[in-house]
Amino acid sequence: MFIPLGFKFSALPCGIRKKDKLDLGLIYCEGKGISWGVFTKNSQKAAPVLIGMKHIKNSSTKAILVNSGVANACTGEEGIKRAYTVLEELSKILKIKKEEILPASTGVIGEPLPVEKILPNLPKLVEELAEEKYTSFAMAIMTTDTFPKIVSKKTKEGIHILGIAKGAGMIAPNMATMLGFILTDAQLTKEELKRLLQRGVEKSFNRITVDGDTSTNDTVYALSSGAKKLEKIEDFSVHFFEVLEELAHLIVKDGEGASKVIKISIKGAKSKSEAEILARSVAESPLVKTAFYGEDPNWGRIFSALGKTKIPFEAEEVELILNGKPWIKELKFITPEEEIKRELRKSDIDLQIRLKRGKQSYSLLTCDLTEEYIKINASYRS
């Protein structure tokens, strides 16, 4: 792992979740940290989101504090108050301003943030800060995730980028679908970091919110310690985007109950937005997702999902290409059905849908829909 200079991590079980489950995590940034954030568009923004939206505007960020188990969403004024109580206490221990801390929470909506469990654990959390504890941090933010999600890259100049995320479901607003933390030691201006993060999120995390759900808590923070001078921003951007894209892929791979990651690409649409509408309609169709789970080359479901967007097209002109093999052309199988079935058995699937309406394209990642998804979500609280 390439841990950026100037960062320390810590994690503890403070009893919000089951006994001994890590549920409180801290990232500390030495030096003046430059930060930005991208947040959920849900109208019911959680308390930590509302606070984070303010705090990223400050010139300095020194810490990120995250808890899992309780989302602190739909908690009204009391929720904001409780979040600030925690930030104030932490700021005293770290000897920084509370405005220099970015908060994030993930878990059940509507339950009050248990400050009485968090406060007594803050001194130890700070005490145990260490460079190598990034894995514990990644575990502390997990909810239904089955593995911690960590990606790191090193640029040619020797700059490090570390990304940590949580999220285990395409459609899990209640779980605060996703949190992401992108750390680097590159010297960047706030404006540069903001532009990079916004572009990166558009190309990664925004291409996996398969059913258009955005949770009350979705947050991606970027934070740079500025410890290393940056010369080649192009090379850095490539690596920065890769970190985001790989994290996004890990989230889909760990999708609740998912057995397959499916990339859906639309080519030959009239406009970018038309391509996106078509791609999302296919990627979010429960019938397409269950057909992939059933490894059933039931291509009619794909055409029906395209058609329900009401964007007009000639079915005869649509081509489907599966894992590089021509599947459907002029409404007929091109590669024998048996061979297509074999492709469907793979766990990574690439579906290209070619129209003849124009030159625009869009792609996104989805996963299949399985019985396990229902089990996880029917019993989440109990």
Add this chain to the structure above:
Amino acid sequence: MFIPLGFKFSALPCGIRKKDKLDLGLIYCEGKGISWGVFTKNSQKAAPVLIGMKHIKNSSTKAILVNSGVANACTGEEGIKRAYTVLEELSKILKIKKEEILPASTGVIGEPLPVEKILPNLPKLVEELAEEKYTSFAMAIMTTDTFPKIVSKKTKEGIHILGIAKGAGMIAPNMATMLGFILTDAQLTKEELKRLLQRGVEKSFNRITVDGDTSTNDTVYALSSGAKKLEKIEDFSVHFFEVLEELAHLIVKDGEGASKVIKISIKGAKSKSEAEILARSVAESPLVKTAFYGEDPNWGRIFSALGKTKIPFEAEEVELILNGKPWIKELKFITPEEEIKRELRKSDIDLQIRLKRGKQSYSLLTCDLTEEYIKINASYRS
């Protein structure tokens, strides 16, 4: 059952589906039939939909022919040709014009209509027409339905209305989600029937398409034999709408894998369309649907589903009422959680969501989302 005067029914297994499964159904209307139809808005309209849209404009309709197993959708020109081959043959046997027949199909998309199986069975299908065979007809149009859906009413004047529908899933475009046939002996003008059907569908079948999916084949036909003079159109309307609403309820009840029917009502919205957007967002949320299945009073999922519409509201002002019992007010449980859990165990659930934005309301029916839904849809074709 109140079978309207002037109608006969017939059904046969012609081998499109499994051996001996009824898959071809016929309704014959004596006298000059007045008809209208309401169709899917999917851009990929099936061949029978395209033909039906034309034929309802004619002044006389004498028959409705339906097959299950193959949807005859995404079949291009060839699909239209095959559908007409069948209609022409039937019109010869019945000694009517082919334009006097309304077709409908439901089943797998993209497969060719097996005319070679249908044609030889048409003479027998006509021969066996009988008033009492409406149940066989209702069974012939079933796909994943677990029971035939038949509702009938008699008005004070003695006019009969018979409704037969198929559909077993909120979200089953591939199954050609729903077909409906509303028959009556009331003397109505085409204009009257059209108005009644459009209004009725808006209040019934359009309030159960929970994920916005409209299949390639969705069709509701209304057909009147005109055998009885109609005096009181108000009284007739009430009964006509009831038939549609009860059929819609039966479809949700038979929702693929569903264990509960849930009525979602939004009250106090600023506009009708705002109320509809909010109601659909809740009714279509997989997380809300799995929570109902899990009988989990996880109200945060409902708030999150409301919030993802981006319609602004104060969470503190939202009230939830479950089966008439106050559930959540000012973000807190009003009725004890245990009592709410008991309500959630019922199979018919009424959820009212009250906002304080205005005076408009909207309601619709949904069902819960269960493992069984996945099983049915992952393995439908095999």
